[in-house]
Amino acid sequence: MFARTCAAEWSRLWTVKATWWFLAAAAAVMVGIATLAGLEAAANPDPTPGGSAWRAAAVTGLPGQFALLALSLTAVTSDYATGGIIPTLQWTPRRAILFLARTTVAVVAATVLGVLLASAATLASFLAAHPLLTFDGGADVLRNVGFVFAVGSAFAVGLGFLLRNTAGTLVTVFLLMLVLPLMLPNFGYAWxxxxAHALPGSGAAFLLIGQVPGMTQTSSVVTMLAWAVGTLVLGGLRLARDDANR
Structure with missing residues (x-):
């Protein structure tokens, strides 16, 4: 039943227009920014050769992730918005199976797309700035990009199951992943x-660009995992215990 439900969720994901709009937005942001950065580096009258083109993957992954996080959460919340969750659960009455299948498909899709777009951004930056950049350091960057997209999309999916509202989930993800991590340190208080350091957006920022004073690789990974696991547990419990149409 799990394999059948995953196949149905995969077909459902790719037969709605929103998926393709989110994918196009992520591609435009990541590849577009990488290309512009490469062209700017090539036009510099005093260029510094030897930099890694993989830097473009990490930098563009920070804004580009939001399109794929939106893709992940709407894979959950759209069913509640349209009332489709009722026939979905009639077709798959075992809610744990639906939860696992929907989470797996959304996370795998967002992660694979994120890694592919990061690689495309790297190639675009390399070609635009040729011959200034190299392909050194790709394994570490792709590992971090893959982790951020996988755990971030799991967090978004869990939040979608928990809140069951597209607008509310989008706003919450935006606040926790971007606005609060950037805003809170500017107040100048230790607390x-x-x-800010306890929010998932700070962990993602450190893993991608490393410009979050006071955070480490370990603290970033633990922070993101804690938020993802926490929201998935709460979202799964709500799906299992509450009426689907509330």
């Missing part, structure tokens, strides 16, 4: 900085 606001500590709160």
């Amino acid at each position: 606001t900085t500590a709160i």
Whole structure:
């Protein structure tokens, strides 16, 4: 039943227009920014050769992730918005199976797309700035990009199951992944900085661009995993215990 449900979820994901719009937005952001950055580097009158083109994958992954996070969460919340969750559960009455299948498909799709787009951004930057850049350091960057997209999409999916509202989930993801991590440290208090470091967006920023003072690789990984696991557990419990149409 799990394999059948995964196949149905995969077909459902790719037969709605929103998926393709989110994919196009992510591609435009990541590949577009990488190309512009490469052209700017090539036009520099005093260029510095030897940099890694994989830097483009990490930098563009930070804004590009939001399109794929939106793709992941709408894979969950759209069923509640249209009322489709009722026939979905009639077709797959075992809610744990539906939860696992929908989570797996959304996370795998977002992660694979994120890694592919990061690679495309790297290639675009390399070609635009040729011959200034190299392909050194790709394994570490792709590992971090893959982790951020996988755990971030799991967080978005869990939040979607928990809130069951597209607008509310989008706003919450945007706040926790971008706005609060950037805003809170600017207040200058130790406790606001500590709160910012406990948010998933700070972990993602450190893993991708490394410009989050006070955070480490370990703390970033643990923070993101904690948020993803926490929202998935709460979202799964709500799906299992609450009426689907509430």
